[in-house]
Amino acid sequence: MSLPSSRISLSALLVAALTACSSTANSARPTAAAAPAAAAVGAASVGDPYVPGDGNGGYDVQHYSLDLRITPKATPELTGTATVTAVATGPLARFDLDLTGLNVSEVTVDGRTASYSRSGSELAVTAPKPIARGGRFAVRVRYSGNPRQIDDPVLGRYGWLPTSDGIFTGDEPSGAHTWFPSNDHPEDKASYDFQITVPRGLTAIANGIQTGTTTAGNSTTYRWREDAPMATYLAMVDVGRFKVRTGRTPGGVPVYVAVDPSVIATTADKLYDTTSQVVDAWTKLFGPYPFASAGGVVDNLQVGFALETQTKPEYGPAMGADPTTIAHELSHQWFGDSVTITRWSDIWLNEGFATYAEWLWGERTGGPSVQAQFDQRYRQTGSPDLWSVPPADPGRAQLFGRSVYERGGMTLHALRQKVGDAKFFAILRAWTSEHRHGNATTPQFIALAERVSGKDLGGFFHAWLYGKKRPTSW
Known part of the structure; x- marks a missing residue:
């Protein structure tokens, strides 16, 4: 995610957004019958303190199949059937899904009607019969309504956002x-x-590769598929009128870009050209491109962020015209999308790396050098938002704060100075290769950096990532 610097400095206000999804749903069914006393109940949260209530336990999702009918500005605006295929991580009789503010009309598990209840952002489902550990099951949810956007003074609006001719989803x-x-x-x-x-x-765009389009009467159905593992916050659906351009980068990566024709700051051709250049450059620097396609979407919506939605980053009009922002979001395809954090406290592994990539692109296209970017910030001795907030554990209020982005990027440059260019870029390539399509943590990055460099880096990383004062030597 890219944020305007003026917004990053206000990040102490983020708490409101992180708790916004705990609002009470607008519909409910009678509470499900309790599972037998001996049956296992999946946890209603993964216990991540940065996003209280998010996630669930007891199962591992393998695939989401989303059949959505979207009619902008109608009521309901969204009618959907979601089929969630998962594997039970232990004996399971009841489990939760996260869902806020939509009307649920039916839930089935493996084709059999299941009872369910609603509480806040939780949809609790009781399986018709207990699921054995390792058992694969499919839960289907029919639902409808007008999704709620999230309003936050730092990020502005995010989530399900109306545009002049459709909708835009930005979920982080x-x-x-x-x-x-x-x-x-x-x-x-x-x-x-x-x-x-x-x-x-209207055109409907989602992650991955377009697999088909069908027009019948007054409706058109678009089909997309993303085969690579993807975190939920990276899922996207954009609906509207777009100028689309497709092709391949000189290095052979398929590209799909779309720009709302009312946007005057950029064009589909400009977005296509910059995207192609950046993808091929990062492939040489960070390792093979991790997905089957690349691209981007620029919509005519004033939002205070750009977002690294998998395979197709999303931009507002101004950010979609900025090559360094495009470089930032596309670097996330390696750092954040393919190699994904395990807990939100490790967000610097996404944003620090993307900030550093942004500096690298600026340097190679005639902007300030990476060293100049580092020096300019290091001289700011009186900046508590930079030095008193540890980027590897910034706290909920600073989740998207300046330290995560800028001190995170500075940490990487300080590491580069310490181990040299050859070892530094070998560390980055090993990181994207060894954790490709998986989840990872800061301790794992530290261990990998020590292994590749052959150096003891414990004190270095403690000062840069966990310390609450400006490092003075490394």
Whole structure:
């Protein structure tokens, strides 16, 4: 995610957004009958203190199949059927999905009607019969309504956002379960397919590769599939009128870009060209591109962020015209999307790395050098937002704060100075290779950096990532 610097400095206000998804749903069914006393109940949260209540226990999602009918500005705006295929991690009789503010009309497990209840952002489902450990099961949820956008003074609006001719979804950190039932935490990644039906004349875009389009009467159905594991906050659906360009980078990566034709700051051709250049450059530097396609979407919506939605980052009009922002979001395809954090406290592994990539792109295209970016910030001795907040554990209020982005990026440059260019870029390539399509943690990065460099880096990383004062030597 890219944020304007003026917004990052206000990040102490983020608490409101992180708790916004705990609001009470607008519909409920009678409480499900209790599971037998001996039966296991999946946890209603993964216990991540940065996003209280998000995620669930007892199962591992393998695949989401989302069949969505979206009619912008209608009521209901969204009618959906979500089929969530999962594997039980232990004996399981009852489990939760995250879902906020939508009306549920039916739940089935393996084709049999299941009882369920609603409480806040939880949809609790009782299976018709207990599921054995290791058992694969499919829960199908039929639902409808007008998804709620999340309003926050730092990030502005995020989640399900109306545009002049459609909708735009930007879900980090807790917006996904405003529009589909899910295990909404980055540690549970899954593949996805989307079937999105919209009024004829509109285009529906989602993650991955487009697999088909069908027009019947006044509606068009678009089908997309993302086979690589994806965190819920990276799922996206954008609906509207777009100028689309497709092709391949010179290095052979398929590209799909779309720009709202009313945007005057950029064009589909400009977005395509910059995306192609950046993807090929990062492939040489960070390792093979991790997905089957690349791209981006620029919509005519004033939002205070750009987001690294998997395979197709999303941009507002201004950020979609900025090459360094595009470089930032595309670097996330390696750092954040393919290698995904296990807990939100490790967000610097996403944002510090993408900030450093942004500096690298600026340097190679005639902007300030990476060293100049580092020096300019290091001289700011009186900046508590930079030095008193440890980027590897910034706290909920500073989740998207300046330290996570800028001190995170500075940590990487200080590491580069300490181990040299060859070892530094070998560390980055080993990181993207060894944790490709998985989840990882800061201690794992530290261990890998020590192994590749052959150096004891414990004190170095403690000062840069966990200390609450400006490092003075390294």
